[in-house]
Amino acid sequence: LSLSSLGSGYAQTTKxxxxxxxxxxxxxxxxxxxxxxxxxxxxxxxxxxxxxFEGDNVHDAINLANATNSLLDIVPxxxxxxxxxxxxxxxxxxNAPSEMF
Numbered sequence: 001l002s003l004s005s006l007g008s009g010y011a012q013t014t015k016x017x018x019x020x021x022x023x024x025x026x027x028x029x030x031x032x033x034x035x036x037x038x039x040x041x042x043x044x045x046x047x048x049x050x051x052x053f054e055g056d057n058v059h060d061a062i063n064l065a066n067a068t069n070s071l072l073d074i075v076p077x078x079x080x081x082x083x084x085x086x087x088x089x090x091x092x093x094x095n096a097p098s099e100m101f
Contacts, residue, residue, distance in 0.1 A: 025049065056090060058083050 022039075025032050028049045038045035048068055052060040062081045069075060 027051075058087060058090070 022032055022035060025035070025047075028047075031047050031049055035045060035047055048064060048071075050060055050064050050067075061083065065081050069077065
């Protein structure tokens with residue numbers, strides 16, 4: 001199974017024995033420093049990284065969860081992902097309950 005077989009957005013893959021140079025990993029938050037630490041400690045590590053845009057990324061999160069599940073077989077593929085209830089306020093900051101802040 002390769003990430004390229006999972007559909008659009010997951011096309012850049014490497015063989016198990018290859019490593020994508022970290023210089024190609026941009027805007028990935030804590031992933032790059034964490035991968036560097038794991039490499040230095042000679043720990044096996046994998047990162048699934050998806051480029052997303054600002055805004056409502058619920059669909060992107062579900063796609064990444066599906067890709068992760070396809071690789072690791074965590075839950076049955078018939079199960080649908082349910083975003084946390086707090087995500088309903090992501091794009092509605094003016095309408096969010098004040099108790100959230």
